[in-house]
Amino acid sequence: MEMAKLADFLRLGIRKEWIDALQANGIAEPTPIQEKAIPVLMTGKDAISQAQTGTGKTLAFLLPILEKVDPETNDVQALILTPTRELALQITAEVQKLTAAVDEVHVLAVYGGQDVDRQLRKLAGKKQVVIATPGRLLDHIRRGTIDLSTVSMLVLDEADQMLHMGFLPEVEDILAQTPADRQTMLFSATMTPQVRALAKRFMQNPEDIHVQGKRITLEDIRQIVVETTDRAKQSTLRSLLDEERPFLAVIFCRTKRRASTLNAALQGFGYISDELHGDLSQAKREDVMKRFREARIQFLVATDVAARGLDVEGVTHVFNYDIPEDVDSYIHRIGRTGRAKEKGVAYTLVAAKDRAQLAEIEKGIAMTLERRASERTADFGEHEERKQQKRQQKKQHKGQESAGRGEQRGGRSARAGDGDRGGKPARAGDEHRSGRQARAEDEHRASRPAKAETKQQASQGKRGNGKRGRHGDDRQQQGARMTKPDRDDQRKAGRATKQGQSSERAAGGSARFDGKKTSGKRPGPAPVKRGSTARRAKKR
Structure with a gap:
């Protein structure tokens, strides 16, 4: 049996030393994508291969590259572009496993987050195969620290994800630095426009290599939908973790912030977890992945991009804390478990607002997923439903009471003579007033303008010599027509007249006191100066 499997790889054109390395890593027979892609790529043709993650596509392009690399040449001969640092490290680890017993091939990973000086030192050495992310590789190209003019094999891995992340301009600039006669291999889970x-x-006349996607069935991964609510999501997840007790599990969140918040909550409840997303430093991300692979972390809370291409042995469960955005994302997420012919379980937490998205996913994978609800979630849902019913009943009861009070108020208003309001609509809160109070307030409002007018007329009448006869009324009407400046001038003139009369009386009194016959009254003392100026003058 082993000889038959060995013959399968030999038939594909793979040398025995590489086959021995494969067997040492537990790989005994080729996968469907490897059987179709390796013979085509060994001929040097361009190829477009569509295959899902977990199908063995990495070895489908690595084995032809390792077969054709010239160990005597130190220049870059093969370039593999990946969308994320994690995927670059994963591919680098796969190459190093195969080349552990073969020292003739040198591999270099180039990605963001690494120390630039350290990368420069490595770039100065041998580097037949470079595995890189677009951003950091383009940085080295601009620095002049890497030369791609000798590249003969180019791989675009996870091309759909690379374009989705906005790397198209960088990819175009990088491809422009490579020879036009290179061999180009494109691998993508989806073939978008x-x-x-x-x-x-x-690409030049690429050959399409399409492997019929193996439909995800319950035989591979048990897929379960748990209906919950947004408020109960976290408690539902904790119930599932306690119930399932996974060996290793990946918990997917929609955003970096939600992943960080959920991880903090899990750690607060005593779970051994950590987070993986784009806001972490490269050193932190590598440390998290190392501890997860070594099973020192039981639960990895991650975003889609950070976990792209994640391949860790022993992942028994996947939890979609937030529902995936599309079918491809769903397939990628749950594909983190059930690998290497192992069984896996995938839970998707779905709230009411997610049902339409769930229907799209089920349509995309052509199957209806199993439904269930934990006891805690069911109890919470029933509790929320009862609360909602009570709120509706209260609203209906209040509406009926308001309607009854409105009818009663309408009857009282009619009896109280509300017609005096001139047909104006009732103010808010009229239904709460008694009939006597309503009549009193309406009469008060009706009388206020008249009282104000009477008061104004009385005030104007006093200014008109205090007479209330016909002439006083004429002066009142004349004063009402006067403008404010005219009234001010009139007041000033009156004050000046009074002052003049006072001066004349004072002067007359003084003259009579000086020798003329007086009325017998002596003038009063001279007025005393008041104010701070007078006091200061007196002190001096």
Whole structure:
């Protein structure tokens, strides 16, 4: 049996030393994508391969590259572009496993987050195979620290994800630095129009390699939908973790912030967890992945991009804390478990607002997923439903009471003579007033303008010599027509007249006191100066 499997790899054109390395890593027979892609790539043709993650596509392009690399040449001969640092490290680890017993091939990983000086020192050495992310590789190209003019084999891995992340300009600039006669291999889980357009621009008569996607069935991964609510999501997840007791589990969140918040909550409840997302430093991300692979972390809370291409042995469970955005994301997420012919379980937490998205996912994978609800979630849902019913009943009861009070108020208003309001609509709160109070307030409002007018007329009448006869009324009407400046001038003139009369009386009194016959009254003392100026003058 082993000889038959060995013959399968030999038949594909793989040398025995590489087959021995494969067997040492537990790989005994080729996968469907490897059987189709390796013979084509060994001939040097361009190829577009569509395959899901977990199908063995990494070895499908690594084995032809290792077969054709010239160990005597120190220049870069093969370039593998990946969308994320984690995937670059994963591919690098796969190559190092195969080349552990073969020292003739040198591999270098180039990605962001690493120390630039350290990368420069490594770039100065041998590097037949470079595995890189677009951003950091383009940085080295601009620095002049890497030369791609000798590249003969180019791989675009996870091309759909690379374009989705906005790396198209960087990819175009990098491809422009490579020879036009290179061999280009494009691997993608989905074949979008953008991927097709990229292939048409930069590939020469590529051969399509399509492996019928193996439908995800309950035989591979048990897929379960747990219906819950947004408020009960966290408690539902904790119930599932306690119930399932996974060996290793990946918990997917929609955003970096939600992943960080959920991880903090899990740690607060005593779970051995950590987070993986783009806001972490490269050193932190590598440390998290190392501890997860070594099973020192039981639960990895991650975002889609950070966990792209994640391949860790022993992952028994996947929890979609937030529902995936599309079918491809769902397949990628649950594909983190059930690998290497092992069984896996995938839970998806779904709230009421997620049901339409769930229907799209079920349509995309052509199956209806199992439904269940934990006791805590069911109790919470029933509790919320009862609360909602009570709120509706209260609203209906209040509406009926308001309607009754409105009818009663309408009857009282009619009896109280509300017609005096001139047909104006009732103010808010009228239904709460008694009939006597309503009549009193209406009469008060009706009388206020008249009282104000009477008061104004009385005030104006006093200014008109205090007479209330016909002439006083004429002066009142005349004063009412006067403008404010006219009234001010009139007041000033009156004050000046009074002052003049006072001066004349004072002067007359003084003259009579000086020798003329007086009325017998002496003038009063001279007025005393008041104010701070007078006091200061007196002190001096």
